[in-house]
Amino acid sequence: METHDEAKLCFPQINTSCIKHTRPQSESMLIYVLLSFVSLLTVILNLLVIISISHFRHRQMLHTPTNLLLLSLAVSDFLVGLFVMPFQILLIEPCWFLGDLVCVLFYFFAFVTTNASVVNMVLISVDRYVAICDPLRYSTKITQRGVQICVLLCWIYSVFYSFQILSDNLKQPGRYNSCYGQCVINVIVAVDLVLCFILPVSTIVVLYLRVFVVAVSQARAMRSHITAVKLQSSVTVTVKKSELKAARTLGVVVAVFIVSYCPYYLVSLSVSELLIGSSNIFIIFLLLSNSCLNPVIYAYFYTWFRKSVKLVVTLKILQPQSCEARLL
Template sequence: MEEVELCFPQLLNASCRRPEPPQSEDLLINILLFFTSVLTAALNLLVIISISHFRQLHSPTNLLLLSLAVSDFFVGLLVLPIEVLFTRTCWVLGDLVCALYFFLPVTLISASVGSMVLISIDRYVAICDPLHYPTRVTDKLVTVSICLCWICSVLYSVFMLYDHLKQPGRYNSCYGECVVNIAGDVDLVVAFIIPITVIVVLYMRVFVVAVSQARAMRSHVAAVKLQFSVTLTQKSELKAARTLGIAVVVFLICYSPYYCLSLTGGSILVGSSTEAFMSYLMYFNSCLNPVIYALFYPWFRKAVKHIVTLQILQPDSCEANVL
């Protein structure tokens, strides 16, 4: 009877006790998380294909959305399935895979946060300095910024998990366990307080300028064609800022609970139901982003229609009009 309760019965006292079998509620939650994982990967893959394939969508803002979609795609493809498979079960993949597993979500979440910061900067320049936006925010600059964002995310993950990567399993109390020790204060400041402060400050500035522009457009009716085209451009930029602003608000709602508990001095026990819920809430944000695009971006709906109907397989489909 005692051996049956161990993850590795042959290791006797060195093995962890096998967790209790999941209850019916846990099974339903795992099924829901599995479908969330599939939906997250599928929707973000549609975003990746859309922006990569259609030339009309090759803009600096959409490149930032592409970076965000890539990190969200891997959350749905790799992170969530492993969370589902190894919830309330013994870890049987070894200490090295455990180290690499924690390295993956830290990198992806850091890249998502970095992408959100870049999106906020992009909207700030587009709304607050529209005349210089085409010269200041170029495809080359955005590409370099995205590469630096991902490189910094990897380096940050190495820094946060250095002890764990150097000696996998050093924090495990028994075989069949996968735990890490992360410097919570450092993670709180670098991954939450600094980027959230930047995002909120920039979007508050964008909101103030957007309101003033909206009032100006209502009080001054365009009399010439040039003025009319400028007004349309401003409306387009404001609409993009509104849509991305919604994505930023959803991002804050999903990420804030996890870090706010640390900010108030509370502690989160790794493996507890609270930690699991807050982690899943952060991961669920990866599923919500493409849903927001589908609701507010006509180009995304048109691109998805081309993809689903296999029109992208036709010659010169990349030149299709999706705007």
């Protein structure tokens, strides 16, 4: 018969086993339901973006360089919601029953997908910067082929970066566990802070400030400029409004990204090496929640996305020739 102390161990038959943390059942249920809902919502929202861009092709308007970047972002965020978040929910308790190798592979996949999401946001910021600040040469600077290469390089870089940042953990899985049944990895804070937060945020903020200055100057020019061709003036105003909306959207992206990532990196600033595990699960989940908000920010406010969602939800997407539906 097990003693009281043995019953608290993750693996009662092993003396070096981790100790279970007990909490009220109602509290545990609330946490699991909340985090599971965020995970499910992340999958659904990003899947809608993927379907909207991939399935519908009216006039090829949705298959633009910008939407290709949105598709890549949606894929990375979809993988975060489908695989990373559920495994992260398992880490609410310190008892990890899937082994050290699965633990480090999970974190490797988490780093790949979240880093790809961040890089995709930087690429989208660059795309919007060129579209607003140099619209006349946008079609020559930002091409479909060039964006495809950038997306491929984004994912290659994310995989390479994850290998480097987790090299010690991959060589010897479980080396940083303090007890048996724990899932903990070690990350060099300085490298992760610079490459995954400071550089991306700095790039996005600088580009946004430039976009904001140009957008304000264009708005002033619109008010002071008088043209004899009313039709041309109307088209110009429409284009400018579209670009100003893109500028505002980019501003929301910056704010949400910083709010989601700041708590994690503020904690990491206090140490030179950070042990990631069940002790900081909620901070990490806040960071991952950025993948749930991205599709809302980038796609929900577009008319074509709202129309495509209606077609998907009502199952009209299953009808013949549904991919030719007019969304714009």
